[in-house]
Amino acid sequence: MITLNRVGLCYRMPKDKIQSMKEYLVALARGRLRYNSFFALSDVSFSVGRGEVLGIVGSNGAGKSTLLKVIAGILTPTSGELRVKGRVVPMLELGSGFDDDLTGRENIFLNGAILGYSEQFLRERFDEIVEFSGLYDFLDVPVRNYSSGMVMRLAFSIASMVEPDVLIVDEILAVGDARFQEKSYTRMLELMHRGTTVLLVSHDLGQIRRLCDRVLWLDGGRVRRIGDTQEVCDAYAKASSGK
Template identity: 50%
Template sequence: MSKEDAIVLKNIGMKFNLSKEKVDSLKDYVIQSLRHQIQYNEFWALKDINLTIKKGERVGILGLNGAGKSTLLKVIAGVFKPTEGTLEKHGKIAPLLELGAGFEKQYTGKENIYLYGAMLGYTKQFIDEKYDEIVEFSELGEFIDVPVKNYSSGMKSRLGFSIATIVSPKILILDEVLSVGDAKFRKKSEKKVMSMFDSGVTVLFVSHSLDQVKRICNKAMILDHGKLIAFGEIDDIASVYEKMIEEREKEVPKKKIKKSTAKKE
């Protein structure tokens, strides 16, 4: 791994075992497991991923639903340990995957700022200094003293985003998080992320909005059924992805026609 590299993936594969049987309780699961009665289907969410991302590159991850985009981000963030292959990272990672997932519902927004901040490695002194800035950016106002269990999903995401982006990490991982909140907050969140680019942050970004990916990223990749099929400059990859979408959309009517014909026969 050279000094210019931020992330290097070699032959990364991620396998999940999907149970064929329906198990209604933990007791049944243990009994059937001991009797070797549970069978699994292997599902490879990622397979043979080889990729090097340089420091300062902003990479959009494109693909249809089920392509493996979120799984790849979770492997890089350390949420999942890959089944096979090796992963090297250089620099502190700020994973914005499921914003607010670590919040304690019974605690207030203020209490969760300190709890969530501690989970991200921030000291109490640092959070004390940044507290007002976090609250102001989240736009929660007096709701900051209300238990999180009374928050909407948008409010939780706004608070999570405000805490996670209070410092500029070396590697920023974004999974659909710029689509949270109303239009005004989405625009503000995007501006916040783009302000980090001056510090040379490396970005991995998943979004269903190709226009948003093109605004934020200078590189892109395409995943299809867990495999990396293209990687390069954003404009080149965007063109490939648009053609891929067009071809898939043409295939759908053909499949419907075949099914209706088969029913008539």
């Protein structure tokens, strides 16, 4: 389903922050357009099969989110090859496609369209989405008046309604109150059992151990280790407690 072959992503950061044309021209004239290279990912190679659940662990800044964004197509790798088959639904930061001025109902359609659902699909599943979110009474209220928990619940309900080929999850199993968390956890399990390939980033090792078939340990943008869930988790836990 997903194959990465020596994927690298290099940020070229200007040494001086340049945001205006004047600054740019001045820097250019002085020959002072210098860049720092920063490898957010280097030489990352691995592949994930259909229906597999791959956990990704690593300390902050190890490149976990960058890797997810590369696979989701948001960032373009600067080197290497990436192949992803099928439909990818990224659950990166939920609710980012919402428009505050629109009502919950309108946002379901807007957000669904952004995630690539068809109109027919949304109409068919509309009631299901609403029911799952439990926001029936607030459907015609602008999202601006929602609490942040409500926004998250609605967003999760929309994002999890599909059966994508690849689901990309970045720390979002902790959405809403305890009851909703349990509901969303069950929903994730359902998706996994139906053969969706899942990439899961989490700092909760317990969760990774429970859910994942294999685990990838990223360290400084490189693959430190990939393999059996318990082994990699043990090694990772040992390394991070030893620091």
